[in-house]
Amino acid sequence: MQCNDPKCPKHGSLKVRGNVFTGVVKSAKPAKTVIVERILTKYVPKYERYKKTRSKIAAHNPECMAAKEGDTIEIGETRKLSKTKSFVVIKIKKRAVEEEKVAEKIKKDEEEKVKKKQGAKNAGD
Numbered sequence: 094m095q096c097n098d099p100k101c102p103k104h105g106s107l108k109v110r111g112n113v114f115t116g117v118v119k120s121a122k123p124a125k126t127v128i129v130e131r132i133l134t135k136y137v138p139k140y141e142r143y144k145k146t147r148s149k150i151a152a153h154n155p156e157c158m159a160a161k162e163g164d165t166i167e168i169g170e171t172r173k174l175s176k177t178k179s180f181v182v183i184k185i186k187k188r189a190v191e192e193e194k195v196a197e198k199i200k201k202d203e204e205e206k207v208k209k210k211q212g213a214k215n216a217g218d
Protein backbone atom coordinates (compact mmCIF):
# COMPACT_ATOMS: atom_id res chain seq x y z
CA MET A 94 0.00 0.00 0.00
CA GLN A 95 1.23 3.47 -0.93
CA CYS A 96 0.77 6.66 1.05
CA ASN A 97 1.49 10.35 0.56
CA ASP A 98 2.66 10.94 4.10
CA PRO A 99 6.03 12.76 4.11
CA LYS A 100 6.53 11.41 7.64
CA CYS A 101 6.49 7.79 6.42
CA PRO A 102 9.76 5.81 6.64
CA LYS A 103 8.94 3.90 3.43
CA HIS A 104 7.17 6.42 1.19
CA GLY A 105 8.31 9.70 2.73
CA SER A 106 11.68 11.22 3.49
CA LEU A 107 11.93 10.11 7.09
CA LYS A 108 15.15 8.48 8.27
CA VAL A 109 14.98 6.00 11.14
CA ARG A 110 18.05 5.96 13.34
CA GLY A 111 18.69 5.12 16.96
CA ASN A 112 16.55 2.93 19.18
CA VAL A 113 14.09 0.33 17.90
CA PHE A 114 11.47 -0.87 20.37
CA THR A 115 8.68 -3.43 20.32
CA GLY A 116 5.46 -2.66 22.14
CA VAL A 117 1.69 -2.90 22.18
CA VAL A 118 -0.58 -0.13 20.91
CA LYS A 119 -2.44 1.24 23.90
CA SER A 120 -4.35 3.94 22.05
CA ALA A 121 -4.78 4.85 18.39
CA LYS A 122 -7.27 7.66 18.91
CA PRO A 123 -5.22 10.72 17.91
CA ALA A 124 -4.90 11.23 14.14
CA LYS A 125 -1.87 9.41 12.68
CA THR A 126 -0.55 8.73 16.18
CA VAL A 127 -0.33 5.69 18.40
CA ILE A 128 0.57 5.44 22.06
CA VAL A 129 2.83 2.43 22.48
CA GLU A 130 3.23 0.78 25.85
CA ARG A 131 6.22 -1.31 26.80
CA ILE A 132 6.38 -3.48 29.89
CA LEU A 133 9.88 -3.53 31.31
CA THR A 134 11.60 -5.13 34.28
CA LYS A 135 13.80 -2.91 36.37
CA TYR A 136 16.24 -4.23 38.95
CA VAL A 137 15.79 -2.87 42.48
CA PRO A 138 19.13 -3.30 44.31
CA LYS A 139 17.69 -2.75 47.81
CA TYR A 140 15.44 -5.83 47.53
CA GLU A 141 17.56 -7.70 44.98
CA ARG A 142 14.46 -8.24 42.88
CA TYR A 143 12.95 -7.06 39.64
CA LYS A 144 10.10 -4.63 39.42
CA LYS A 145 7.64 -4.30 36.55
CA THR A 146 7.54 -0.86 35.04
CA ARG A 147 5.75 0.61 32.06
CA SER A 148 6.82 3.15 29.53
CA LYS A 149 4.53 4.99 27.14
CA ILE A 150 5.85 6.34 23.86
CA ALA A 151 3.92 8.37 21.31
CA ALA A 152 4.74 7.32 17.75
CA HIS A 153 3.72 8.49 14.31
CA ASN A 154 1.37 6.08 12.55
CA PRO A 155 1.49 6.52 8.74
CA GLU A 156 -1.56 5.59 6.66
CA CYS A 157 0.17 2.60 5.08
CA MET A 158 0.84 1.06 8.53
CA ALA A 159 -2.58 1.75 10.05
CA ALA A 160 -1.72 0.28 13.43
CA LYS A 161 -4.72 -0.25 15.66
CA GLU A 162 -5.32 -0.71 19.35
CA GLY A 163 -3.93 -3.99 20.64
CA ASP A 164 -1.49 -4.52 17.78
CA THR A 165 2.07 -5.53 18.56
CA ILE A 166 4.33 -3.19 16.62
CA GLU A 167 7.92 -2.14 16.15
CA ILE A 168 8.78 1.54 16.45
CA GLY A 169 11.98 3.25 15.39
CA GLU A 170 13.54 6.44 16.65
CA THR A 171 13.63 9.33 14.21
CA ARG A 172 13.80 13.12 14.27
CA LYS A 173 11.35 15.06 16.41
CA LEU A 174 8.05 15.00 14.53
CA SER A 175 5.92 16.99 16.96
CA LYS A 176 5.94 18.08 20.59
CA THR A 177 5.62 14.49 21.84
CA LYS A 178 6.54 12.31 18.85
CA SER A 179 10.04 11.29 17.89
CA PHE A 180 9.24 7.69 16.97
CA VAL A 181 7.54 6.15 13.95
CA VAL A 182 5.82 2.80 13.38
CA ILE A 183 8.09 0.69 11.19
CA LYS A 184 6.56 -2.76 11.38
CA ILE A 185 3.32 -4.49 12.43
CA LYS A 186 4.26 -7.72 14.15
CA LYS A 187 0.85 -9.00 15.19
CA ARG A 188 -2.63 -7.71 14.45
CA ALA A 189 -5.00 -7.78 17.40
CA VAL A 190 -8.11 -8.26 15.24
CA GLU A 191 -6.74 -11.31 13.45
CA GLU A 192 -5.83 -12.87 16.77
CA GLU A 193 -9.37 -12.36 18.05
CA LYS A 194 -10.81 -14.02 14.94
CA VAL A 195 -8.55 -17.06 15.38
CA ALA A 196 -9.50 -17.31 19.06
CA GLU A 197 -13.20 -17.15 18.13
CA LYS A 198 -12.78 -19.90 15.55
CA ILE A 199 -11.04 -22.18 18.07
CA LYS A 200 -13.82 -21.53 20.59
CA LYS A 201 -16.53 -22.36 18.04
CA ASP A 202 -14.76 -25.54 16.94
CA GLU A 203 -14.50 -26.70 20.56
CA GLU A 204 -18.17 -25.97 21.20
CA GLU A 205 -19.11 -28.02 18.15
CA LYS A 206 -16.95 -30.91 19.32
CA VAL A 207 -18.65 -30.88 22.72
CA LYS A 208 -22.06 -30.81 21.05
CA LYS A 209 -21.14 -33.73 18.83
CA LYS A 210 -19.92 -35.72 21.83
CA GLN A 211 -23.11 -35.01 23.73
CA GLY A 212 -25.14 -35.95 20.69
CA ALA A 213 -23.29 -39.29 20.41
CA LYS A 214 -23.91 -40.02 24.10
CA ASN A 215 -27.63 -39.32 23.80
CA ALA A 216 -27.85 -41.56 20.72
CA GLY A 217 -26.10 -44.36 22.63
CA ASP A 218 -28.57 -44.20 25.51
Ligand SMILES: [Zn+2]
Binds near residue numbers: 096102
Ligand atom coordinates in the same frame (compact mmCIF):
# COMPACT_ATOMS: atom_id res chain seq x y z
ZN1 LIG B 1 3.76 4.90 3.70
